[in-house]
Amino acid sequence: MGNFHNPEADLDRFRFRLGFAAVFVLFAFCLLLGRFFWLQVIQHDFYQTRAEDNRIALIPIVPNRGVITDRNGVVLAHNYSAFTLEITPSRAGDLEETITALSEVIDIQAKDRKRFKRLMDEAKNFESIPIRTRLSDAEVAMFAAQRYRFPGVEVKARLFRQYPLNNVASHAIGYIGRITDRDLKWIEEAEKQANYKGTDHIGKNGLEQHYEFELHGETGYEEVEIDAGGRALRSLKRIPPVSGNNLSLTLDAKLQEITELAFGDRKGSLVAIEPSTGGILALVSNPTYDPNLFVDGITPDNWKELNDHPSKPMINRAINGAYPPGSTFKPFMALAALEMGKRTPGQAISDPGYFNFGNHQFRDDKKGGHGMVDMYKSIVHSCDTYYYILANDMGIDNIAKFMGSFGFGQRTGIDLGKDDLSESKGVLPSQEWKRQRFKKPEQQKWYAGETISIGIGQGYNAYTPIQLAQATATLANNGVMFRPHLVRHIVDTKTGEKRLVEPKPIRDLQLKAQNIEVIRRALVGVNKEGTGARAFAGAPYEAAGKTGTAQVYSLKGAQYKEGAIKKELRDHALFIAYAPADKPTIALAVLVENGGFGAQSAAPIARMVMDYYLLGKLPAGAAKDDPAAIEEEHEE
Structure with a gap:
């Protein structure tokens, strides 16, 4: 007995499958369109902000600490500018090789390396980190002559605290030192974390500690555009810091x-x-x-x-x-x-x-x-x-x-x-x-x-x-x-x-x-x-x-x-x-x-x-x- 083929039935099945596929494609397209609308319209502001955050970095600018003077205007604590040798890790290539080569030009001791490593762990790779502080004029000149060898390394001027009368009134004035975990807890309790971004030092005792939030000032910021690798491209905006308030004492x-x-x-x-x-x-x-x-x-x-x-x-x-x-x-x-x-x-x-x-x-x-x-x-x-x-x-x-x-x-x-x-x-x-x-x-x-x-x-x-x-x-x-x-x-x-x-x-x-x-x-x-x-x-x-x-x-x-x-x-x-x-x-x-x-x-x-x-x-x-x-x- 012969096997009869029904073309009409085959056509109906084909049309059904084609229609189902078209509906599925349309449904999928609607999902993609909906998702696109959600991301591009509904969530536009959110993702634009995140994109800007990834593109723009805020680099803190530490303020000038306030000056302390006695009742007659004699300076007891102030700041002075000195040169520091700084490295931007994202631009310096192999850090170990760079530091070793630098030590042949500038005296870099084990304590400098140890401090640099600790600061690097705390910083972002587009920020410059000091490897040596208070360079002499001779050291600055020696580095300037060799600067072409060290991409990502530069000399910058920074402010340092100084007590010009040395031991005089030291128990009254106090001193500053590097911020510890205990200091961070104190800053958090005072809700001052944002104002201490980039700050390494804080008052440890005496007037320096009691009036810390007066002396510290307001931290400034620089907006820097960075690429996907975290390298700085250009500066977009700068908000200058505000120097800390000065203290005039009753002390003679x-x-x-x-x-x-x-x-x-x-x-x-x-x-x-x-x-x-x-x-x-x-x-x-x-x-x-x-x-x-x-x-x-x-x-x-x-x-x-x-x-x-x-x-x-x-x-x-x-x-x-x-x-x-x-x-x-x-x-x-x-x-x-x-x-x-x-x-x-x-x-x-x-x-x-x-x-x-x-x-x-x-x-x-x-x-x-x-x-x-x-x-x-x-x-x-x-x-x-x-x-x-x-x-x-x-x-x-x-x-x-x-x-x-x-x-x-x-x-x-x-x-x-x-x-x-x-x-x-x-x-x-x-x-x-x-x-x-x-x-x-x-x-x-x-x-x-x-x-x-x-x-x-x-x-x-x-x-x-x-x-x-x-x-x-x-x-x-x-x-x-x-x-x-x-x-x-x-x-x-x-x-x-x-x-x-x-x-x-x-x-x-x-x-x-x-x-x-x-x-x-x-x-x-x-x-x-x-x-x-x-x-x-x-x-x-x-x-x-x-x-x-x-x-x-x-x-x-x-x-x-x-x-x-x-x-x-x-x-x-x-x-x-x-x-x-x-x-x-x-x-x-x-x-x-x-x-x-x-x-x-x-x-x-x-x-x-x-x-x-x-x-x-x-x-x-x-x-x-x-x-x-x-x-x-x-x-x-």
Whole structure:
């Protein structure tokens, strides 16, 4: 039987397949058209932005850091231009070969290579990265002659931080250093990340750190067109940076320098304050260090020398060192007694040279005692027995409450560092303090005998030199306390406008005028007929002051003999003062670590500082110890 073929059926099947294919092609074309419309119309702005981002790179331009000057315009921190040798990795070919060839022309050390590698990891390949900084003129000329050999390598001028007075006021000014992860966290918390693009350095302590966001300025940008390989083609737009604001200080650079010279190689601190404003005139912590060492990254050898030095030059003793105030505490004890009604100026005691409390005898420095002692004599001749009895009568919590009002045991809030932890609180002892300080119940109890030595500035007492200076300035200012500060004006570099750091009183202690007068008259007597008389002999101005000596370790009843004791165990020497006595313009506190007696070591420094500040002259020999003063100081 034959096999019949149906042409009509075959044609219908062909038409169906053709129609299906046409519908499929049309559907696919519609999808492509829809996708094209979505990308080209609906998402046009988005993809255009991404394309521009891939085509255009923003290169940050680091701003010029603000300048720091003293009250007379003396520059303490500024910037200078120097040549750097820089490599653009995308244009330099083989980097290792390039750097090796460069080292034959310019001195490139291992530390330079290490820094370059780290910076390259952080940068984009179209940015130029320094391989050597601060080139000499000879090195610039040598490279210029060979420049044709090094594509992608060029010499650029950059700004570097400089501290022209080197060690002077280093603890006040601080220094800058390379940004660390901790610094980045601080920047992020302040939401300043965008403004620190391209910035390598940041303030590490002192004013450089406290006013970092004022000094830094506003980062600029350059728009650069790049190709697919990341190579820069041309510059499209430039937004210039704005220099950081300048700081004008209350500090007197010359006074600071003279004070540091007065200390010589002795450890210690001095803080001088303008009583009517709280402005810091000098802030010394000795020994000092050179902040220029940190600008381009401190070398391991220099860091080891600073960090391991037995005198600890990196510690700011003015705000971080806590010391017993010794007899400089006595004028404040006497004022507390007057204000609380515990004593009258004429009320006197008979001093046999000791005070018995329980089974313990607290001895006065003067063998045989001072005889009949009223308040004036107790300050002028520094009678310990008077204050043993007074402390016992007042009680520890009354002492703590009054001394706390003068700022003892509290951070002053001075504008140094970035937070409260930059400054020590010290120790203002009280029953509550002891309960919090110790863990065992038997250690937490306050014993009445512990109060006795508190009255002469010993025992648990421990305060910073700036706290002592602030309290002295408050006394000189009749009980009105100002926050110590170093910056007087912040100068806006865009407008030239000066923003005054307004001195505002922290508190007015509302002290009775007649009580202040009693203490101030006695402090003048100290420098006329008492323990400070030798240091201020012949002064053409009237100064008020008080010497002090603070024990470093207990003598256990033995007599103090300086020459028989290791230097590091000798007493600290202290002195507080203000002048002129009737209208004070300067108040200060001096501490000389292991300096012995205050009249011997600390008072001559104060005299030297005041002579310069008030008279503009430098007394000869004031930096040296005065052995003849030792005898007088035994009364302290």
